[in-house]
Structure formats: C-alpha cells, structure tokens
Amino acid sequence: MWLFLFLVGQRIAELFIAHFNKKWMLKHGGVEVESSHYFLFIVLHTSFFFAVFFEWFLVRDGILWLSPLLVSLFLILQGLRVWCITSLGRKWNTKIIVIPDEPLIDYGPYKFVKHPNYIIVFFELLVIPLLFQAYVTAIIFPIMHLLVLMIRLPAEERALGGKF
Template identity: 30%
Template sequence: MDRPSILYVVFVAAAVLVALGERVYARRNETRLLRQGAAEVAPWVFRLMAPVYMLLFPAAIAEHLALGRRAPPVLAASMLVLFSAAKGLKLWAVLHLDGLWTMRVILPRRLRVVTGGPYRYVRHPNYVAVIGEILTLPLAGGAWITAAAGGVLFGALLRARVRTEETALLARPEYVSRMAGKNRFIPGGGR
C-alpha cells in the first residue's frame, strides 16, 4: 500500500471508531428515554439506516484499494475539511440535544424542544451532518461510486425517516410553535 492509501485507511478507521462511540452514546440515551416512557417511532427506519451507514466505511476502502481510486490531493484535502466540518456540526447538534440525542426516532412523553445552537437555524442539523459525512468520506479517497451509491441509498432512507419523524413531531403543539417556521436542512424562513 502506498502512503496516501495508508493515510486514507487510517482516516476511515478513525471515523469508524468515532461512529462506534456515537452509537454507544446514542444507545445509552435511547435506553434511558424508553425506560422513562418515551415511544419509538418507525423502528424499521433505523434497522435499515444503520447497516447502510456502517457499510459505507468498508465500501469506501474497498473501492479505494481494489479499484485503485485516488482523489487529487486538493480534492482529498477539501473532503477531509468538509468531513471535519460535518462532524463538528453533528457534535454541535449533539451537545445541544444532550441526553435527547438518539439514532433511533424516540419521542419523550414530554417533549423538550431544543431551539439553541444549530437548531436555531434548521430543524435537522444532524441529518445535514450525516449526509456530509456520507459524501465526503468516500470522496476523500476517490471512492466516487461509494459516495454516489451511498448518497442515493441513504438519502432515500433519510427522506422516509424525516417524513416519519416530522409526522410525529408536527403532531405536538410544542414542536409546531417553535420549529414549524424553520427549514428542514437549509437556513432561512419557511419550510
């Protein structure tokens, strides 16, 4: 393996470790919320999204190594910066949601609507971050097929998840009064 490939594999391995840490944190929150009487909405969505997300990592490495894909250095560096920005956005969202952040769609009986941090601008900053991760991680290694296929597949699942989640959230007056006027993913007024 050449040096750029070694660096890319190390980068992806580090991203896997971060993702596993995120899952542990989310699982702890999910368990606590469910014990407190929260309800899970559409569990099938997470059951499909989680494997697609986790398969992205080995698929990107496989495409990079098996097909000899290499991103031009400027593109690779740009994707690393954008991946870091996506992780930063996710961390910002997680810190503001605190113990409410989960990977499954879990709604507490008493909904505490978070409007600070990135939620001041959009309803779903975490999903913006995840799409950023899914596109930039493969592209950093030149794995454009993985980025395209992962983006399309995860995007379709995310669309179903957002619709399901928002149907449940928009049925709650406390959510509507504070979030309905914000866009889902892009800052600005409206929907």
C-alpha cells in the same frame, strides 16, 4: 488507514452513546416509535464503510492523497456533527424516541434547521468517499441517504407532532 479506523470507531462510539441515551430516555418516559425502517440505516451505513474500503483499499491499493479542501470540509462537518449531538444531549439518538410533553430542542443548529444532522450526514456521505478517492461510493450513498430519508423524515415529523 488511521482516518478510516477513526471513522469506523466514531460510528461505533455513537451507537454506544445512542444505546445509553435510549436507556435514559425510556427511563424518563420516552417512547420508541416507527422503528420498522431502522434497519435501512444500519444497512446504509454498514455498506457505506464496506464500499469506501473496497473502492479505496482494493481498487486504489490503499493509496490516500489527502486534499486540503476535502480535509477542511471533513473537519467542518465533524464540528457540525458534534454540535448536533451535544445540542440534543441525552435526547440524541439514532432511533426515534419521544419523551411526551418535552419541548423540542430549539437551540444550537436546531435553532436554524429542523433536521441538521441529516444534512450533515448527506455531505459526509459525499466528502468521506472523496477523501479516499472512492468516487462511485461518493455518488451512490448520498442518493441512498436521500431515499432512506423519504421514509425517516415523515416518521420523525409524526413522532415530533405527537402522532405516533
């Protein structure tokens, strides 16, 4: 149960970080764009935790058999997640906010991949349910993430290209 509570707490903390970063970005000339699809992320991630909990706690009686491989993958993903957030610093957000004329971040994981956080989230949506033996959730939610990204990535590309 401690791992599940940690994950929920982590996501709530990230929403607070995003909120404070949004305020800072708007104060420094940032513009929030293409927000009409944001609710899809809320629905996806909220239902993800309900699905993991339902499948693990209610179907599997809360039994948790931690696999060393899955725990290792989880820890690597957490490190990569922190690397993404710290690389963007005050510019990290769950929403699309652009500060005009600011250069794009091109260091940290962004030196190698344009949208590393979405890759990491894809694998989290696979690995986290597997940690909880929530196999149906591990199949459904990475696919749902890819579907939401079909809307999100073009929106981000337009915003980053100044076409908003």
